Amino acid sequence: MATFFNEYFGVTADQVDDYGAFNISIINDLPLFIDPFLLFNSNKPEYNQLHSGILRYIIFLRDAVLDGRINDDLEKAWFYFPEVKQNWLGFSLQGNGGSGLGGRFAAALRANLQSLFANFGRETISRGSHIEKVCLVRDGVGRDNISDFTTNLVKDFLCSYTEAFTVEHIDPALRRKVWVNKARFNYETKVWERVQYDLPWLEDDFVLLTPKDILTRDQNWINRSDMIRDFEQIPVAIPDAELRGQVFNYFESVLAKPKNRLPSQRERAEAAVKTLISFPQLVDYYIKIKEDHGDEAKDISAEKVTETQLIFDTQLKHLQQNLATHTGFYTVTGDTYAETHQRLAYLKDVIENKGGHRIFYHDGVPIQRESDLQILCRLVWFGSPSDVGTEANDGRGPVDYKISRGALDKTLIEMKLAKNTGLERNLEKQLPIYQAASDAENGIKAIIYFTTAEQARVEGILARLGILGHKDVVLIDARNDNKPSGSKA
Incomplete structure (x- = not known):
C-alpha cells in the first residue's frame, strides 16, 4: 500500500532526502511548487542557468509579440503547455491532474508582454528580470499559471535530475526509457523538441522528482x-x-x-x-x-517545505502505521456507508486516544486550511476497495469526498474544520443538496476541532440545528492539550 515515492520505488526516504529531492506522494498532489525566485537567488550556478533559460524564452516570446509574428498556430506551439503532472506537486485536491496553460493564459501573457512589460529583459532598476513580473498587475496570469509555466520551462532539468537518481537507485523493473514531449526548446528551429530519459514508471506514466531547495508553498516570493x-x-x-x-x-x-x-x-x-x-x-x-530581501525567501521557503514534509510525510506515515497496528482501518468491509462509519470511528479513536492528533500540528500550531485537511484524509483513506473521489461535483457544487462502488452504492463525506465560518450554513443546507445531486442515500459530516472554544462553537451549532449527537455527524477532538503522552497512548 505505497503512498510515497520511496515506498513504491523500493528506496529509502533517506536516499531521497540525501539526494535533495522532496519525497512526493504518488496518490495526490502536495501543496508545493517551484518558485523561480529561488532559482534566481541561489548560489548554485545550475539554478542560475535555469533562471536565465526561463528569461531567454520569455524574451523570445516578447520579441515575437512585438514583431507581430504570432499567429494562432504559433501561439499554440509557443504559449500553450500541459501541466507537468508527473511531479505530483501543485494545487490539485484529487490526484495529480490539472488544466495546464491554454488560451486564457496565452492571451494574458501576450497582452502583458506587449503593453506593460515591453522592456522585459532590459530592466535597470532591479538586478534582473523575473518571470513573476507578468502576473503582478493585470488579471489572467495567476500563481498556478506561473507554477505551471516555470515547471514546463525547466522540464529538461527535472527529467535529467530524476534520471540521475533513477539510474543509481531504482530497480530497472520499475523504470522505463520514455520520450517526453516539449522537453527542450530549439532556438535555431524555434521548435519544442521531445527528449528520451530513463525515468521511474508508475502504472501508466513516468514520475519526476524535484529538489527541495527550489520549492515553496502558498505564494511566490514575488507576488x-x-x-x-x-x-x-x-x-x-x-x-x-x-x-x-x-x-x-x-x-x-x-x-x-x-x-x-x-x-x-x-x-x-x-x-x-x-x-x-x-x-x-x-x-x-x-x-x-x-x-x-532575497535571503528571507530561502529561509521562509525552506521552513514551509519542512512543514509540508513533516505533516504530509513523516506524521502521516506515523498515523497510517498507528491505524494499521491498532485498528482494522485498512481491512473494513460492508457497503460504503458502513465502511465510512467504521473508518471514521477508527480514525477518531486513533486521533483522540492514540496520539494521532499530532498529524495536524507543526510547532504547536494546528493546520489552518481545509484543503490540507482534505489532502491528509485522502492520503489516509488510500487502500479502500471503494473509489474515493475528492471535491466531487455532480451539478450543484463540490463535496469533499464521494465514496462509491458503482452507481447504486455512494456515501458522501464532508471533512470540515470547526473554525470554518460557513460551517453552520454548510451543515444546514449543503449536504442534502449534494445527496440529491449524486443520488447518494447517505452523507456523513466529520468535523475536527483543536480548542475547547471550537468544541463549544460546533456543539452550539449542532444543537441549534437539532443534530447534536446524530450518528452521521462525527466530531473529532484533535486538541493538543488533553492527550495522553506517547508512552501511554
Whole structure:
C-alpha cells in the first residue's frame, strides 16, 4: 500500500532526502511548487542557468509579440503547455491532474508582454528580470499559471535530475526509457523538441522528482498580493523625488474617498492597480525591494517545505502505521456507508486516544486550511476497495469526498474544520443538496476541532440545528492539550 515515492520505488526516504529531492506522494498532489525566485537567488550556478533559460524564452516570446509574428498556430506551439503532472506537486485536491496553460493564459501573457512589460529583459532598476513580473498587475496570469509555466520551462532539468537518481537507485523493473514531449526548446528551429530519459514508471506514466531547495508553498516570493498590500511602501523606495510625488498624487486622485469612513482595503487595492498601470516602473521598484530581501525567501521557503514534509510525510506515515497496528482501518468491509462509519470511528479513536492528533500540528500550531485537511484524509483513506473521489461535483457544487462502488452504492463525506465560518450554513443546507445531486442515500459530516472554544462553537451549532449527537455527524477532538503522552497512548 505505497503512498510515497520511496515506498513504491523500493528506496529509502533517506536516499531521497540525501539526494535533495522532496519525497512526493504518488496518490495526490502536495501543496508545493517551484518558485523561480529561488532559482534566481541561489548560489548554485545550475539554478542560475535555469533562471536565465526561463528569461531567454520569455524574451523570445516578447520579441515575437512585438514583431507581430504570432499567429494562432504559433501561439499554440509557443504559449500553450500541459501541466507537468508527473511531479505530483501543485494545487490539485484529487490526484495529480490539472488544466495546464491554454488560451486564457496565452492571451494574458501576450497582452502583458506587449503593453506593460515591453522592456522585459532590459530592466535597470532591479538586478534582473523575473518571470513573476507578468502576473503582478493585470488579471489572467495567476500563481498556478506561473507554477505551471516555470515547471514546463525547466522540464529538461527535472527529467535529467530524476534520471540521475533513477539510474543509481531504482530497480530497472520499475523504470522505463520514455520520450517526453516539449522537453527542450530549439532556438535555431524555434521548435519544442521531445527528449528520451530513463525515468521511474508508475502504472501508466513516468514520475519526476524535484529538489527541495527550489520549492515553496502558498505564494511566490514575488507576488501580486504582497505588492498590492504593501503598495504605499513602494514609492518610498523611489530616489527621484519628482516621480515619487507624482505617484503619490496620482494614487490619492484615483483613491475612492467615501463620506464618513476610510477607504476599504478593496478600494485601496483598486487605486494601487490603477497607479501601477500608469507608472509601470513601480513594479521594478517592488521587485528590487524583494531582491534586497532575497535571503528571507530561502529561509521562509525552506521552513514551509519542512512543514509540508513533516505533516504530509513523516506524521502521516506515523498515523497510517498507528491505524494499521491498532485498528482494522485498512481491512473494513460492508457497503460504503458502513465502511465510512467504521473508518471514521477508527480514525477518531486513533486521533483522540492514540496520539494521532499530532498529524495536524507543526510547532504547536494546528493546520489552518481545509484543503490540507482534505489532502491528509485522502492520503489516509488510500487502500479502500471503494473509489474515493475528492471535491466531487455532480451539478450543484463540490463535496469533499464521494465514496462509491458503482452507481447504486455512494456515501458522501464532508471533512470540515470547526473554525470554518460557513460551517453552520454548510451543515444546514449543503449536504442534502449534494445527496440529491449524486443520488447518494447517505452523507456523513466529520468535523475536527483543536480548542475547547471550537468544541463549544460546533456543539452550539449542532444543537441549534437539532443534530447534536446524530450518528452521521462525527466530531473529532484533535486538541493538543488533553492527550495522553506517547508512552501511554
